[in-house]
Amino acid sequence: MTAPLVRTDELAHTYGSGLTAVVAVHGVSCAISADTRAVVTGRAGAGKTTLLHLLAGMKKPTAGTIAWPAFEPSPPGPDLIGLVLQDGGLLRDLDVRLNVALPLVLAGRTGTAVRDAVDGALDLVGLTGFAKKAPRDLTGEQIRLAILARALAPAPKLILADDPAGWLDRRAGERLLDRLVRAADRLAAGLLVATAEQAPDGLFGERWAMVDGKLVRGR
Secondary structure: OOEEEEEEEEEEEEOHHHHEEEEEEEEEEEEEEEOEEEEEEEOOOOOOOHHHHHOOOOOOOOOEEEEEOOOOOOOOOOOOEEEEEOOOOOOOOOOOHHHHHHHHOOOOOHHHHHHHHHHHHHHHOHHHHHOOOHHHOOHHHHHHHHHHHHHHHHOOOEEEOOOOOOOOOHHHHHHHHHHHHHHHHHHOEEEEEEEEEOOOOOOOOOOEEEEOOOOEEEO
């Protein structure tokens, strides 16, 4: 394993306090490097989404530590971490190209830099011929691929994907996950995918599980 992009030690996050407190993540110690290709499975409510939000710097831990030793500033911004959210839908009034470009434009990129980044991301996911399509003209699989392209456009060093193949059938989901792993390889980016489903054998180098907020290896 190469030097870690993100590292945690006894990481925990609790929602609320007192009798209503819910421990979503408890005592998680892990490291993700540029060569990590990991999938974490678990039932709904097991803590997978909260863990990804902590790793992305979107939430602060209530106990334990987290560090991003490969990034400056730390925690890194969204252009360095590609986060695929469960509810990260496309804007229906923008075509695929503009949907993918939007985060880049909001981050201050302009002109050729945006065009090149968008073209590269669409190529990574196999949507080059769909750049001018509106979301309503896409299949469910193509919509998920466009969402993925949007996260990949900044060429992140770390990709965190929360149920990226959600509501796709098994075969389409496997195709999307395969493209995601290949994209991580092309970008030389670390990859952690969270899913409630079983991931295809042989696709990920590491298989983790979340069980009641705790991270278990080798399931």
